[in-house]
Amino acid sequence: AGGSRQSADLYPGEYEVIQGVPQGWLVDVSCTGGSVDIVDTTASIHLAANEDIVCTFDNSYVGGSISFTNVAVPADGTEFVYFGNLGFHTFTSGQGHTAENLYPGDYEIIQNVVPDWALEVVCTGGDVTVTGGTATVHLGANENVSCDFVNTSTIVQTGSVTIVTDLMGPGSSLTANYSGDLGTFSQGRDDSQVVENLVSGDYQVVQAPLSGWVLSVNCVGGSATASSQGVTIHLNAGEDIVCTFVNRNKSVLFYDDFESNRGWAANAAGTDTATGGQWEWGTPETTKYGEKSFQTSRTTSGSRNLVTGAAAGSNVDSNDVDGGVTSIRSVSIEVPALKEDMVLTLKYYFAHLSNATNADYFRVSIVGETMTKVVLEERGNSDKVFSEWEKLETKVNAFGGQTIYILIETADNGSNSSIEAAVDDVMIKLP
Structure with missing residues (x-):
């Protein structure tokens, strides 16, 4: 200069x-x-x-700039084509183009017409003439013009809401009664109801109180606002929202009958060495040894449990625990600091044949913030032990005020021992 x-x-x-x-x-x-x-x-x-x-x-x-952006409602990946003085472009929602150092003059931006979409062009920063899908920008010196091409689907997009009933505690005959914008209906433990073809909007669902039970509601797949006895679901187009009404017995801190998946994690630490028969949540199948059940499909409640390899093997050495340790752990549990007894109970079996050794084991531990306590350990031996359910009962007061999880481990550390194990009906009972 x-x-x-x-x-x-x-x-x-x-x-x-x-x-x-x-x-x-x-x-x-x-x-x-x-x-x-x-x-x-x-x-x-x-x-x-x-x-x-x-x-x-x-x-x-005298240079100016023109920016234009494609907006699609909903943003479902539909492509829109643009052409004119600023080049040829194909955009999905949120994408756009900026041209800089432009001389004053008229510039056309044209968007193709897409069936089942309505277009509105909104521009700021200068003089623009809009006709259909064409925006003619009358660019002055040093102007910066911005245009949004807003495409809105004309197809009415619907969503769905699923209501799941979860009962954390004994009481298989209990029924939860619901009312609200999705109608009136009743559900038992682990039942669910799907309401489809819902337009966008708010939907309130209320559960009638269950005496002696505490309710909380968890929703996934969209936005929802919980209330004392229910939830208001904020459904947007195309969303599938699932809300689980979790009813916890006031006398129970934790309960899992394994009829629904409550988040037990296999090999959570990433240190397991077993090559077969790993712990899993599922529906067990029976494996026979002669006339005896080495792995049983008979659970202590319902049809599912935790089991080492749910599928039946062709024989007792097929799909049993092999090659080392397999583990599974619960979700985190906050234990209150109480003087009265809090008791963990669960049903289990540890089956093995006479080729088992003392290196093989079934173990249940409570892992807290400051300590780990083994509350049950059974070792292999030369006896033949079949899938007969037993009960563990132990106090957890030493973990008061801590967040814990329950860790279950089974090991075939011998020379290809025949090992199976299962767990069902885990409960921590409050005083």
């Missing part, structure tokens, strides 16, 4: 000075002191003897 150059002692003759012009700039050329022909940014100087000619190249920035 403001630079100059002088060429002295020139002979009379023809001289040409040309300035390059960056995009977005205009130049005005004026000369004094002699004869000069000016065409665009070129000064053709006809220099005579003893003349001193001065030419000024006055540069002004």
Whole structure:
């Protein structure tokens, strides 16, 4: 800016000075002191003897910008095509283009018409004429114009709501009664109801109180606001929201009959070594040893439990625990600090044949913030032990005020011992 150059002692003759012009700039050329022909940014100087000619190249920035963005409601991945003075583009929702250093003038942005979508073009920052899917930007000097091409689906998109009843505690005959915007209905333990083809909006669902039970509601798949006895579900187009009404018996801190998946994690620490028969949540199948059940499909309640390899093997050495340790752990449980007894109970079996050794085991531990306590351990031996359910009962008061989890481990550490184990009906009972 403001630079100059002088060429002295020139002979009379023809001289040409040309300035390059960056995009977005205009130049005005004026000369004094002699004869000069000016065409665009070129000064053709006809220099005579003893003349001193001065030419000024006055540069002004007039560049502007145009930005346009594609918006789709809903943002489902539909592609929209744009063309015109600013090039050819294909965009999904949220994508766009910016052109800079543009000279004043008219620029067209055209979006193709997509069936089942309604288009509205909204522009700011300058003068724009909109006709159908065409926005004509009348760009002035130094203007920055922004346009949103808002495409809204004309197809009515619906969603669904699923209500699940979860009872944490004994009481298989209990029924939860519901009312609200999804109608009136009743459900038992682990029952669910799906209401489909719902338009966007708020839906309130209320559960009648169950005497002696505490209710909480968890929703996934969308937004919801919980209340004391229910929830208001904020359903958007295309959402499938699942709300679980968790009823916990007031006398029970934790309960799992394994009829629904409550988040037990196999090999949570990533240190298991077993190559077969790993712990899993599932529906067990029976494996026979002669007339005896080595793994049984008979649970202590319902049809599911925790089991080492739910599928039946072709024999007792197929799909049993092999090659090392397999583990599974519960979700975290917050234990209150109480003086009265809090008792953990569970049903289990540890089956093995006479090829088992003392290196094989079934173990239940409580893992807290400050300590780990093994509350049950059975070792393999030369006896034949089949899938007969037993009961563990132990106090957890030592973990009061801590967050704990229950860890279950089984190991085949011998020479290909025949090992199976299962757990059902885990409960921590409050006083």
